[in-house]
Amino acid sequence: MRIRWLGWAGVELEAQGHSVVIDLLGRPEGVLEGTPLSAPMPKVVRPHTEGDVIAGLCTHLHRDHTDAVALAEALRPDGRVLHPVSFGGDDHENLWTLKADRELDERNLSRHPMGLWETITIGPFTIAAVPAVDTLGDPQVSWAIEAGGKRVLHLGDSMFHGYWWRAAHRFGPFDAVLTPINGPTVCFPHCQPPEPLSGLARRRPGGRGYAPAGSEDRGADPLRRIPHRRLL
């Protein structure tokens, strides 16, 4: 299996004369178009097998991991796009995924939403959707991919979580793990307060939450009283 890094989270895998791409990003400037946000843009390169890719895998539908234009150029006519199934919910919940979701439809790309732990075989690649979590809470998977006796795991934007044990048991060991190395500070401007746990707590006025036994303090932010070890 040949692994090529395409920049940002983009990767191209080749095996037995076929290829898939993961989190392909073709035009970084498109990520923040239509928003008031700005940020330095990463350098990306096109896949070597552009136009003949059999599947485009998206760990999640954030625009920097799902670029419909790049996927349309990369995929061959019968190529498919795999991505996590939706959690449902309204546009407020899904604000950060609406753009990529709409663009996939606009390009008439063949979409295959994958449930957690679902496995599919496309060409020489066996592909599994492993549960994953990032800081914004939108549907996300890591992709476990096997071809020619080699296995890789692409982590997308995963933060640490507790599914590793099960993933290793079901699909490991991996020959290579493709992982983010940074820890960004993010903003989610349409969701306030910026600290989600405190927002959760305020929806339970007067509740004891997880306050230490004996505490008489029933203030508006009970989660602030959790001993740190209880948060684990």
Next chain:
Amino acid sequence: MPIHYDGFHIDGFYDTQPDELSRFLDATSAEAYEVAALKQGEDITL
């Protein structure tokens, strides 16, 4: 083969492989995984 856990140490972590006993790896002397930091367009073959 049943999976055994041979204790927990707050300063280390486990390396678990299917069908093998889990192994404690000390944080300061753990087995080193090979790290490949590629450039855009660069590839490796497994």
